[in-house]
Amino acid sequence: MSTNSFHYSILLLLFILPLVATSQFGNTSKIDSLRNELILVKTDTSKVNILSELSLVLSKIDSVGTFQTAFEALSLSQKIKYQRGEAAALFSIGGAYMDYFDLKKADEYLDKGLSIIEQIVQKDSSRTNLKLWLRGHYFKAVNYSYKGDVQKEVEMTDKVIPIAQKLNDMDFLTNVYTNIGILNMNLGQNTDAYNSFAKSNQINKTLASPKRTIFTDLMLSQLLYSMDSIQQMSPFLNEAKTLLDVDSNALDWHLYYTLEGLYHSGLDNYDQAISSLDKAKEIVMNQQMHQEFYTLLQRYALVSEKNNDYPAAVTYMTEYINMAKEKKKPTSIFQGLYKRSQYEAAQENYKNAYTDYVMAIDIYDSLGTAETLKNIKELELKYDAAENEKKILALTIINEKKKSQTYLLIGLASALAFLLFGGYYIYNQRLRKARKKEHLHESEMNLLKQEQQNKIFSAMIEGQEKERKRLAIDLHDGLGGRLSGISLNLSKLDKDEPIKYPKQELQKVMKDLSDSLTELRSIARNMMPETLVKFGLEAALKDYCSSMTGNETKVLLQFYGNEIGIDLNQQVTMYRVIQELINNAVKHAKASEVLVQYMREGNNVDITVEDNGIGFIKEISDEATTGMGLLNLRTRVAYLKGNLDFNSELNEGTTVNVHINIDAA
Structure with missing residues (x-):
């Protein structure tokens, strides 16, 4: 192996x-x-x-x-x-x-x-x-x-097995035996590993657990491959395939085809091996299983290596290295360079092999101990000596030249192989530590993202509750009061039974009804702008800016681009952001002029609201932007995955810039 x-x-x-x-x-x-x-x-x-x-x-x-x-x-x-x-x-x-x-x-x-x-x-x-x-x-x-x-x-495993047997906890025992098998396989104790997997497999069949049986079958196949017992892989692969056939979408299909490829390569059926790996590749690509695709490229390279097709092995490993560079995976780059240097050395391309090895060491400069550097320097000197030796030998007899070159290349290959093995050993010791740091960092980032998302959702919910409360107050104190007055006036007319036609009284009732309808439309427009739903964002903003323009305030809209392709929810949120900014400028900043700009270029939307209001000083800007109104504003911008920026000076006005990427939103 x-x-x-x-x-x-x-x-x-x-x-x-x-x-x-x-x-x-x-x-x-x-x-x-x-x-x-x-x-x-x-x-x-x-x-x-x-x-x-x-x-x-x-x-x-x-x-x-x-x-x-x-x-x-x-x-x-x-x-x-x-x-x-x-x-x-x-x-x-x-x-x-x-x-x-x-x-x-x-x-x-x-x-x-x-x-x-x-x-x-x-x-x-x-x-x-x-x-x-x-x-x-x-x-x-x-x-x-x-x-x-x-x-x-x-010791700990021996302590738990008797208790699990006493409780007849077969589900627990199969996990124990499976992991003992994994432990022994990694330690190279293949016989013990085989016995543990066999016990686990027997329990899985008793429990009628096909998914676990598939797993242990595949692990037994992997173990037998490492033991060069290729023929004995067949029964386990066949059983795994029979169980996998029941579920065409099972997660272990790609692993099955990968091991089937190794099985065929062990029998020197390299075309069939590549065919199996191609099936695994199709599954991995469709499911976007990036890490598994890295491993699959290694399998391709291994099959090519066993077939002595080192140029193909170099091609696969080069693709592996390029993918690792795209994903910025330094450990994978190291591994790929290390393997490619072996394949180059097998083709006697010692210069390429040396270059790959040094590049790998550069990536893991933490491995650059004095001994490693010494070995690299020795290899460099041997390479230079080999080049000089070839020039000298060119002047001698052809047979003698070939003989000397052969000895030199054998010695150089031996030295390179020794260094490569040493590098691999050091790398293997460091890999687990690097992977632990990477996973822990990802976990911390995920936790921070989750906390940020929770804050956004909480703020949105709180904003919705305040909006509902405001609506209830508007309906109760405003529209409700007007309708109550109309009801009382109509009741009075009915009770008094006037002798002549009550024209003035009815005109007053009609005016109250008209005012009530106007207020109802205003409330409805604030809840969901009808113009936006029917005619789009530009029309809705024009309508709103027009409604906010009066004797003391002028609101001007400049709309460049369009809203085509923007989801309705996103348009509504953008409308709310601009509405909130205009309200802040008019009510709080006491602005007489407000300029609203909407600019769209491709998937980028830039919104600017500029006013000539009282502004605020820099020292209190952070405190000023934590009020509930501005907190809701920030929450809406965060929902759109956008950025919000305030620029203001006292008595000089305020400019607010919002940048949104539609794809991100």
Whole structure:
């Protein structure tokens, strides 16, 4: 088995390990069910239990959701002093940190949870408590695995297996045996790995769990490939395909075709191998599985390497490197350059091999230890010596020249291979740490984005409630009062039974009705501008600017471009933003002139509202822009994924600029 193949298995299994440990096999419907239960739950303890279970199901599906639900469960448990719920929440948080390879944090939360559950089990060793005890100890075992402490992992695993067998928890046992198989396979203990996977596979069949059976079948196939037992891969691949055929959309199809490709390459059927990899590629491309496509390019290169088609291997690895550069994945670039240098060396293109290797070292300059630099310098000197030697040997006999060159190239190839192996070893040690930092950074960014989104939604809801309250006041105090007056006047006319025709009284009632209709139209226009719905944003803004122009204030609109292709909700939000800015200029800034500009160029919309009002000083601008009116304004702009900028000087007026990208909105 090549080092590249072994590295692939490590990456694959480290990705799947937490998935198996928490039994995540397509639980979208389970998530919906648990969220529905949260709505209906009546007691705090039941809510904690549901939140803890939900955090486990969300693992590897929604990392932000996992942390949020687990911390919510922890906070509520501590508040109501529910120890079992607290332990479950701590285990969920520890597992989530393991997914991001923050092993120190994972240990911190797991140890707290284990301390609590040990005390609980001593008093009450019920099945429910023991199953939670199993979960905590098993997560701790997995964390030992990630830290490379194999002895501790084995000790912890041996501790949980008897309890799982006592409880006859087959679902838990299959996960344990699967992960033990993964551990042994990564350690190169292939016989032990095979036995563990076989036990897991047997349990999966007993449980009638096809998705887990598919997984263990594929892992057994991967293991047999690494053991060069190619023929024995066939039964497991066939069984996996039979189960996959039941579900044409199953997630493991691409992995099946990838292993089928390796199987054919092991039998030297390279055309069939490429055909299988092409099927995997089609699935990966359709599903936009970018990381899997990186791996697939490596598989193509490996098959080409086994077929001694090194030019093709270089082509595939070059595509891999280019994709990694586009995605700005330095570790993948390093890996690609390292493999391509091997393929170049196999073709005796030692200059290209040397260049690729040095570029890889430059990317990971943190690996540039004194020993590595010394080896690079030695390789450089040997390369220069090889070039000089070829010039000297050109003057000698042809046979002697070939003989000397052969010895020189063999020595250079040996030195290069030694350096490449050393570089790969160092890279493999650093890869996990780099991946942990990357995942943790992504998690922090996702949490910040989620918090920002929550603030926006909260502000929008608060703004809607204030708008409803304002509407209720307008209807009650304004229109309601007018209609009450009309009713009283009509009642008085009916009661008095006037002798002559009551013309003046009826004219007053008609005027009140006319004023009421005008006010009703104004309220309706504020709720949803009819002109906008019928004729578009430009017509609605012209109508509004005209209505705001009076003896003391002039509002001028300059509209460049159009609103074609802009969603109605986006148009309404833009209208509200401009409406709010004009109102602020007229009512608060006491402006006599307001200029409104709408400019659209392609997908970019720029809105400027400029007034000659009283303005405000820079020192209070931040405080001034946190009022509810301007907070709602900022919320609407954020909804459009836009930018809002205020420029103002005291007694010099205010200019507000809004930039919106329609695609982003």
